[in-house]
Amino acid sequence: MTADDTTEAGEATSPRPSRALEIITAAIATAFMAGYLVMATQIPLRTEGVGAAMTARTWPSVLGVSGLIVAIILLVVAVTRPVPVRSDIERISAGGPLRVVLTIVISAVFVALWGVQSIIMAGYRIQLFPIVAALYLFALLWVYGHRGWIGLIAYPVGLTAFIYILFGIVLRIPL
Known part of the structure; x- marks a missing residue:
């Protein structure tokens, strides 16, 4: 730990807020979930059921759409809102x-x-x-x-x- 990482009382400080980190994380989540959704729609079906309510693609697609919606919300929040304070995040441990x-x-x-x-x-x-x-x-x-x-x-x-x-x-x- 360096002198910049501690306060006068000797306590470790929390990481600085970072808009770029928030946006990059949300963008990666959005890209990952979009890729997941594309792969979910490519799952081969044994029989194309016209009236079938549930297929092998159903739950993977539901999870993909849900994850993509959450990731897009995270991206919008990261871009439009002020950078959150990161006082609750601990520093990286030694190992x-x-x-x-x-x-x-x-x-x-x-x-x-x-x-x-x-x-x-x-x-x-x-x-x-x-x-x-x-x-x-x-x-x-x-x-x-x-x-x-x-x-x-x-x-x-x-x-x-x-x-x-x-x-x-x-x-x-x-x-």
Whole structure:
């Protein structure tokens, strides 16, 4: 921390208001939601139901339109209103940026490995989702500071078992 980051009493100051940051964030959200909505309308349908009220595109489209409306409202507010005071925002912590990068990398590896449905080892077909999901949760909990056995072992195994049993076995949704 430098002398500019503290007050006379030694307390950390809050970040300065930034109109550019507000506008850029809202513009990124608007672009993201517009892209999401375009992709939602491209979902292939098995049969084009003329009178069908619900299709595979319905909920993704509803979410896309809702998100786009909220993002546009954020953009209008960022442009027209005065810059909000940021006194409630804390300064970036020492390990914060590293944790964000590690979270993105771990999540990318998880998504890449999720595409591999199963492997055959020693003549047995082993489904990878439960293993990869438990390791993913373990890694994220480790990155964010959990060190107890309940946080690192019981929670990932229990949550993965619940997801696998509910979606993979009961609902028969391929994971």
